[in-house]
Amino acid sequence: MSSLSIIAPAKLNLFLHINGRRPDGYHELETLFVFLNYGDQLDFTLRTDNQILIECENPELTTQDNLIFKAARLLQNHANITQGITIKLTKKLPMGGGVGGGSSDAATTLLALNHLWHCDFSNEKLAELGLQLGADVPVFVKGFAAIAHGIGEQLEAVNLAPSWYLVVHPNVHISTQAIFTHPDLPRSTPKINGPWQEAKLYNDCESLVKKLSPEVEKTLQWLLEYAPSRMTGTGACCFASFAEEADANKALNALPAHWQGFVAQSVNISPAHLELNAKLNLL
Ligand SMILES: C[C@](O)(CO)[C@H](O)COP(=O)(O)OP(=O)(O)OC[C@H]1O[C@@H](n2ccc(N)nc2=O)[C@H](O)[C@@H]1O
Numbered sequence: 001m002s003s004l005s006i007i008a009p010a011k012l013n014l015f016l017h018i019n020g021r022r023p024d025g026y027h028e029l030e031t032l033f034v035f036l037n038y039g040d041q042l043d044f045t046l047r048t049d050n051q052i053l054i055e056c057e058n059p060e061l062t063t064q065d066n067l068i069f070k071a072a073r074l075l076q077n078h079a080n081i082t083q084g085i086t087i088k089l090t091k092k093l094p095m096g097g098g099v100g101g102g103s104s105d106a107a108t109t110l111l112a113l114n115h116l117w118h119c120d121f122s123n124e125k126l127a128e129l130g131l132q133l134g135a136d137v138p139v140f141v142k143g144f145a146a147i148a149h150g151i152g153e154q155l156e157a158v159n160l161a162p163s164w165y166l167v168v169h170p171n172v173h174i175s176t177q178a179i180f181t182h183p184d185l186p187r188s189t190p191k192i193n194g195p196w197q198e199a200k201l202y203n204d205c206e207s208l209v210k211k212l213s214p215e216v217e218k219t220l221q222w223l224l225e226y227a228p229s230r231m232t233g234t235g236a237c238c239f240a241s242f243a244e245e246a247d248a249n250k251a252l253n254a255l256p257a258h259w260q261g262f263v264a265q266s267v268n269i270s271p272a273h274l275e276l277n278a279k280l281n282l283l
């Protein structure tokens, strides 16, 4: 196999509780991750030299700062690989939107290159490597919907009924680091005691982000007219959940022109894993 095309799906944090702060600044949290069947597209082509090249319409994403580059370099060094790779990125996910685009791109890169370069590492090992790139990378590498503990890397699988989501990106960028370092962020939500389905669920970042960004507040107010809604991650994207695809699309069609949105279904298994398995079984 010399090439492979795989999706890098979005995630939503259906709730996000912050339980404390570690001495290194990272936060202890409890969050429910689910995947969406919508995401970036990554096309991998093997190279005979050892270069790692990224092609993308957005020149900002072709540099060595891209998590895709960092993931490929990490694996190449870790497994002493002499081959290189050209990766074409078709960016569909809003950047800095809380849907995990960069982390998902990194995870899909680790999963695809593990096969193309014949590294044969377990997903456990890839997740451990991925954690060096970001707290959200392990869940995309493991590929199952989960409640995360720790800084987001300890994963307990869950099985959720599928739902349709309208995800809206107000055209504002929220820095994850700015939220996690803000003095007003609530950091002392108690750990859930008992079944999570019976707990009061919310996103601890939401009220702070709404205060800092009135556009996020307006987005949530708008979505709440249609369905139960919440912010994902540290924002800025907000989502509303619908039982029927048609209702989600009806709301999307009414979306004010200055915001962007998409409709997608939630899934328990990452579409990246489903695509990879389907392609490998074909060969
Ligand atoms: C907010 C979430 O998206 C929820 O899924 C993640 O926890 C963030 O994951 P991520 O973007 O992969 O995070 P990283 O790239 O590792 O870190 C970005 C910034 O968020 C802070 N951060 C991240 C995760 C965490 N549990 N506590 C933190 O305080 C880090 O200190 C850093 O300043």
Ligand SMILES: Nc1ncnc2c1ncn2[C@@H]1O[C@H](COP(=O)(O)OP(=O)(O)OP(=O)(O)O)[C@@H](O)[C@H]1O
Pocket (backbone or CB within 6 Å): 061, 065, 066, 067, 068, 094, 095, 096, 097, 098, 099, 100, 101, 102, 103, 105, 106, 136, 176, 233, 234, 235
């Ligand atoms: N492949 C990538 N795609 C998008 N952003 C990237 C990528 N690699 C690095 N970045 C940088 O990471 C920043 C955050 O991007 P990302 O889209 O992952 O945020 P996010 O959706 O808020 O993620 P999370 O939910 O994990 O916090 C971007 O502003 C960009 O500078």
